[in-house]
Amino acid sequence: MQSRSERIFSALTDPVDAILIMNGGANFADSTFKYVSGVTRGGYEGCSAVLRPGTRPMLVVSMLEEESAATAPDCDVTAFKTLAIQQEILKTILGTPKRIGVNSTAIVHSKVKLLEELFPDVKIVDAAGAVSQARLVKDDIEVDLVRRACRVTSDVTAEIPSMLREGMTELELATQIDREVQNRGGRAAFDTIVCFGRNGSEPHYSPGDVPLRRGDMILVDFGAQLHDYCSDITRMFVFGRATPEQRAMFDVVHRAQSAALEITTAGKPAKEVHRKVVELIDATEFAGRFIHGTGHSIGLDVHDGGGINAASELTFAPGMIMTVEPGVYVPGVGGVRIEDTVLVAENGAEILTPVTKDLVEVEA
Amino acid sequence: MQSRSERIFSALTDPVDAILIMNGGANFADSTFKYVSGVTRGGYEGCSAVLRPGTRPMLVVSMLEEESAATAPDCDVTAFKTLAIQQEILKTILGTPKRIGVNSTAIVHSKVKLLEELFPDVKIVDAAGAVSQARLVKDDIEVDLVRRACRVTSDVTAEIPSMLREGMTELELATQIDREVQNRGGRAAFDTIVCFGRNGSEPHYSPGDVPLRRGDMILVDFGAQLHDYCSDITRMFVFGRATPEQRAMFDVVHRAQSAALEITTAGKPAKEVHRKVVELIDATEFAGRFIHGTGHSIGLDVHDGGGINAASELTFAPGMIMTVEPGVYVPGVGGVRIEDTVLVAENGAEILTPVTKDLVEVEA
Numbered sequence: 001m002q003s004r005s006e007r008i009f010s011a012l013t014d015p016v017d018a019i020l021i022m023n024g025g026a027n028f029a030d031s032t033f034k035y036v037s038g039v040t041r042g043g044y045e046g047c048s049a050v051l052r053p054g055t056r057p058m059l060v061v062s063m064l065e066e067e068s069a070a071t072a073p074d075c076d077v078t079a080f081k082t083l084a085i086q087q088e089i090l091k092t093i094l095g096t097p098k099r100i101g102v103n104s105t106a107i108v109h110s111k112v113k114l115l116e117e118l119f120p121d122v123k124i125v126d127a128a129g130a131v132s133q134a135r136l137v138k139d140d141i142e143v144d145l146v147r148r149a150c151r152v153t154s155d156v157t158a159e160i161p162s163m164l165r166e167g168m169t170e171l172e173l174a175t176q177i178d179r180e181v182q183n184r185g186g187r188a189a190f191d192t193i194v195c196f197g198r199n200g201s202e203p204h205y206s207p208g209d210v211p212l213r214r215g216d217m218i219l220v221d222f223g224a225q226l227h228d229y230c231s232d233i234t235r236m237f238v239f240g241r242a243t244p245e246q247r248a249m250f251d252v253v254h255r256a257q258s259a260a261l262e263i264t265t266a267g268k269p270a271k272e273v274h275r276k277v278v279e280l281i282d283a284t285e286f287a288g289r290f291i292h293g294t295g296h297s298i299g300l301d302v303h304d305g306g307g308i309n310a311a312s313e314l315t316f317a318p319g320m321i322m323t324v325e326p327g328v329y330v331p332g333v334g335g336v337r338i339e340d341t342v343l344v345a346e347n348g349a350e351i352l353t354p355v356t357k358d359l360v361e362v363e364a
Numbered sequence: 365m366q367s368r369s370e371r372i373f374s375a376l377t378d379p380v381d382a383i384l385i386m387n388g389g390a391n392f393a394d395s396t397f398k399y400v401s402g403v404t405r406g407g408y409e410g411c412s413a414v415l416r417p418g419t420r421p422m423l424v425v426s427m428l429e430e431e432s433a434a435t436a437p438d439c440d441v442t443a444f445k446t447l448a449i450q451q452e453i454l455k456t457i458l459g460t461p462k463r464i465g466v467n468s469t470a471i472v473h474s475k476v477k478l479l480e481e482l483f484p485d486v487k488i489v490d491a492a493g494a495v496s497q498a499r500l501v502k503d504d505i506e507v508d509l510v511r512r513a514c515r516v517t518s519d520v521t522a523e524i525p526s527m528l529r530e531g532m533t534e535l536e537l538a539t540q541i542d543r544e545v546q547n548r549g550g551r552a553a554f555d556t557i558v559c560f561g562r563n564g565s566e567p568h569y570s571p572g573d574v575p576l577r578r579g580d581m582i583l584v585d586f587g588a589q590l591h592d593y594c595s596d597i598t599r600m601f602v603f604g605r606a607t608p609e610q611r612a613m614f615d616v617v618h619r620a621q622s623a624a625l626e627i628t629t630a631g632k633p634a635k636e637v638h639r640k641v642v643e644l645i646d647a648t649e650f651a652g653r654f655i656h657g658t659g660h661s662i663g664l665d666v667h668d669g670g671g672i673n674a675a676s677e678l679t680f681a682p683g684m685i686m687t688v689e690p691g692v693y694v695p696g697v698g699g700v701r702i703e704d705t706v707l708v709a710e711n712g713a714e715i716l717t718p719v720t721k722d723l724v725e726v727e728a
Binding site for chain 2: 024025026027028029031041042043045062063064065066067068081082083084102104105106107108109110111112113126128175178179182190191201202203204205206291292301302303310311331
């Protein structure tokens with residue numbers, strides 16, 4: 001089996017002497033460091049992975065995390081105490097490279113400038129496409145980890161009806177959901193979205209002090225991260241009985257999501273799935289109210305590379321893991337989104353979040 | 365009072381037509397977006413803030429978060445549906461700029477390349493120093509928010525002795541601490557570090573399935589993020605009675621931390637504080653066992669700019685908020701670190717995490 005590093009080199013169109021995966025500060029770590037090293041947990045702030053064709057990855061890590069890095073399978077490890085020493089190590093390892101690949105969407109600009117200073121004659125090559133292509137198709141270990149993260153979200157989703165109380169706030173419900181994720185060994189993969197009533201009209205709404213009222217439609221969008229791998233799910237509830245208007249909005253999205261899932265399979269261009277969803281929604285009273293992409297790749301990152309949208313050049317292949325999440329949003333009224341995480345297979349897609357996607361009416 | 369955007373321009377050495385704060389994917393958001401806009405919560409993935417001298421910041425945000433962005437005080441907001449439209453908006457706002465500043469340590473390389481494509485004759489100027497300098501000195505709103513985050517960590521630290529049970533794992537204790545942070549409205553500012561016994565020898569150790577045994581020394585390093593602002597604290601415990609060896613290690617660090625706090629004040633070069641700590645530890649049996657910097661600025665980010673280390677060029681000024689956290693680490697034996705978050709003042713430094721820093725012996 002190809003190593004993950006070899007998968008990246010295989011996907012490269014332009015040859016390079018090495019690919020440097022370089023983490024910036026705490027908020028700027030490239031999860032590709034974890035992808036190539038196989039380490040789980042840990043921040044590896046300011047650390048680097050040096051990938052060269054035909055060799056094991058070399059992890060250049062801070063002494064603060066040297067013992068953890070040593071657990072990485074099939075990697076060599078060297079530790080630095082200061083940034084100056086790290087630079088000397090990189091020069092020693094790399095010599096006088098002519099071409100260095102970087103993951104341009106996940107490396108801060110200052111690190112690229114540093115490479116240009118350390119290696120004056122080097123040409124920086126964008127390897128982001130190759131990294132993304134390698135990571136899009138998950139290996140068996142990764143599929144298993146996403147599956148486990150999805151099980152957490154499914155189990156927690158099933159508990160949501162029992163959490164609802166009149167007058168509770170969006171933030172309180174979000175916190176309860178996060179706790180149930182923690183009870184199962186995970187943590188929130190992103191800020192949990194809980195919208196009561198008309199707040200559902202903003203897709204990336206942040207939950208606030210809004211109290212739950214009888215008749216509210218409830219949108220919950222959350223994910224679990226477990227051993228670094230992520231899941232993502234959105235489900236809809238009504239606190240009481242759904243009105244005909246609520247049900248009409250829900251039904252359109254439900255039909256669109258089902259239609260998208262039906263045609264999600266290996267060999268299908270992602271944009272055709274998106275087009276199908278747009279056509280279906282635009283043929284209803286909610287025309288123009290679907291304002292985002294249909295889905296995204298998910299793995300070590302919640303947004304893990306490719307997307308399902310109008311501009312996507314992605315063609316589905318077995319082993320890709322995607323979200324499928326159409327929605328409609330009416331400012332002042334509310335919104336509906338239904339989302340599953342799915343594993344693309346030769347014939348169809350396996351839903352990894354198989355908890356009911358009905359509009360669940362919860363007795364108020 | 366100067367706006368935060370004006371503070372950044374005041375700190376610039378080279379003039380620019382505009383500074384672009386550009387968020388990348390979910391893991392690559394520049395907290396400077398929140399600094400200049402004053403928005404709290406929300407991810408603003410792929411969004412930008414355009415700063416120009418003498419004008420209000422212009423937030424260029426996704427339609428997914430348009431309603432939230434509209435709550436930003438003293439900002440203008442424009443929304444995009446696709447990346448292509450965002451680019452058109454930036455071209456319309458900026459015209460034909462000659463010089464654009466970027467925050468090079470918090471912008472991904474691909475965004476800089478995009479700017480070079482959108483504006484062929486532009487010169488990209490590194491504004492990271494000015495951004496950092498502006499953010500290093502907190503304004504009253506920021507000091508209040510860090511103070512509140514610190515209160516959460518102090519209160520939770522006081523609860524730690526009552527959480528300890530023989531046989532509990534490091535991960536279980538870390539989860540309980542995170543929950544108590546949540547109970548107070550915050551969330552973990554970074555992965556909570558809990559080390560039992562000899563695991564304390566790795567400064568950035570990740571808690572695992574190791575059970576608590578009688579006689580273990582316990583290192584807990586955690587922070588709370590509340591309304592986006594962070595706190596950071598490290599305290600030491602013993603499950604039972606401390607041995608003379610444990611106490612000797614603790615006492616050295618305690619003396620070093622006290623000595624550092626004594627000389628932390630406006631006008632003092634940060635590296636002198638670090639030098640003092642190194643000298644003090646290197647004069648003991650733990651010479652060479654202090655392997656990281658003495659502290660770092662903290663605010664919207666846990667590592668918020670400057671540091672207290674040998675290479676630091678920082679001179680303390682009133683309103684800076686720093687951690688002070690010497691430690692010693694002996695592989696195979698364990699480690700000790702004591703850390704406070706402090707507010708630099710004209711005469712001294714106010715400890716914002718005033719919970720006891722004794723070596724707390726907890727009855728086993």
